[in-house]
Amino acid sequence: MVHAGKVRFSEEVADAISDRLPIVALESTVFSTLGLPQPANSDALERCISTIHDNGAVAAITAVLDGEARLGISSNEWERILNCDTKVASRDLPLSIAERREAGATTVSASLAIAAAAEIKVFCTGGIGGVHHGYSETGDLSADLYALARHRVVCVCAGAKAFLDLSRTLEMLESLGVPVLGWNTNDFPAFYLRSSKLPIPPVRDAASIVSVFENVSALALPQGILVGVPIPEEHELDPEKGWGLIDRALAEAKEAGVRGPDVTPFILETVAKETQGESIPANLALLENNAKVAVEIAKEFQRNS
Ligand code: PSU
Numbered sequence: 367m368v369h370a371g372k373v374r375f376s377e378e379v380a381d382a383i384s385d386r387l388p389i390v391a392l393e394s395t396v397f398s399t400l401g402l403p404q405p406a407n408s409d410a411l412e413r414c415i416s417t418i419h420d421n422g423a424v425a426a427i428t429a430v431l432d433g434e435a436r437l438g439i440s441s442n443e444w445e446r447i448l449n450c451d452t453k454v455a456s457r458d459l460p461l462s463i464a465e466r467r468e469a470g471a472t473t474v475s476a477s478l479a480i481a482a483a484a485e486i487k488v489f490c491t492g493g494i495g496g497v498h499h500g501y502s503e504t505g506d507l508s509a510d511l512y513a514l515a516r517h518r519v520v521c522v523c524a525g526a527k528a529f530l531d532l533s534r535t536l537e538m539l540e541s542l543g544v545p546v547l548g549w550n551t552n553d554f555p556a557f558y559l560r561s562s563k564l565p566i567p568p569v570r571d572a573a574s575i576v577s578v579f580e581n582v583s584a585l586a587l588p589q590g591i592l593v594g595v596p597i598p599e600e601h602e603l604d605p606e607k608g609w610g611l612i613d614r615a616l617a618e619a620k621e622a623g624v625r626g627p628d629v630t631p632f633i634l635e636t637v638a639k640e641t642q643g644e645s646i647p648a649n650l651a652l653l654e655n656n657a658k659v660a661v662e663i664a665k666e667f668q669r670n671s
C-alpha cells in the first residue's frame with residue numbers, strides 16, 4: 367500500500383496511478399446499508415466494478431477503514447462496506463480518522479475530497495445530494511454541493527435524487543460556480559426519471575467534458591464539473607408514479623421527525639419499500655450506466671495526458 371498524505375491507496379490504484387491508467391473513483395455510501403438494501407447493494411457494487419474493469423479502467427472505491435481514508439479497496443474488504451451503517455460526509459472525515467473508526471461509508475462529498483487529494487479526475491455515483499424541500503425551514507442542503515465547488519473532479523451522476531428540490535439544487539450549483547452539463551440531454555436528469563424539465567447545456571461526448579475541465583484548470587478555478595446522465599429509457603420509472611411516491615416518502619419523513627443525515631437513507635428506504643423493489647433495478651441500471659460514461663471520460667483524459 368502507498369500513501370498520498372493522509373490517503374492510503376490500494377496496490378491496484380497505486381499501480382494504476384504510476385502506470386497512468388484511466389481511474390474512476392466511486393463513493394461507498396451508495397453500496398452500504400444506507401444506500402441500498404442488501405443484497406441489492408452487493409449487486410450494485412459488483413456491477414459497477416465489473417463495468418469499469420470490462421470497459422478498460424480501474425475502479426477506486428473510497429471509504430474509511432481502520433481509521434484511514436482509503437482510495438481503492440480490495441474485494442476481500444467489500445463486505446465491510448456492504449455491512450457498514452456509518453455515513454462519512456466531508457466534515458466527518460477528520461473525526462473518523464482521529465477516532466480511528468473501524469469502517470465508514472463515504473458520501474459524495476467525502477469521496478470528492480479523497481479523489482481530489484489523489485488527483486483522480488473522474489468520479490461516479492448514482493445521484494448527488496442537493497437542496498432538500500423545506501430548506502428555508504430546515505436549512506438542509508447537502509455538503510455534496512460545496513464539495514463540487516471545492517474539488518476539481520468530474521462527477522458523473524444521474525442528476526440529484528428526485529426527492530430533492532431540483533430547481534433550488536441547480537440554483538445553488540450556479541451560485542457555487544459549478545458547470546452542470548447534460549450527457550446527450552438538454553434537461554437535468556432526475557434520477558429515476560430521465561428529465562426534471564430543468565434546462566442545462568448538453569454535451570455530446572467525453573472530449574467536450576475534458577475540454578471544459580481543461581478550461582477550469584487553465585483559469586485556475588477550484589471547482590469540479592457535474593455531468594448529468596439520464597437513466598436508460600427502458601429502466602425509467604413511470605413519471606406519474608415516481609413523483610407521487612416521492613411526495614409520500616417526503617411526508618412520511620416529516621411525520622417521523624427524521625432529520626439531518628438520516629433524511630436521505632430514510633427516503634431511499636421508503637421509496638424502495640413502496641415500489642416493492644421496482645426502484646432497485648432502476649437504481650442499479652443507472653449506476654452501471656453512469657460507470658460506463660465515467661470510464662469513457664477517464665479514457666479521454668488519459669488520451670489527452
Ligand atoms: N443517492 C443514492 N443513494 C445514496 C446517496 C445518494 O441514490 O446512498 C448518498 C450519497 O452518498 C450522497 C449522500 O452523497 O447520500 C447525500 O446525503 P445528504 O443528503 O445527507 O448530504
Ligand code: MN
Nearest residue numbers: 506507626627
Ligand atoms: Mn443533509
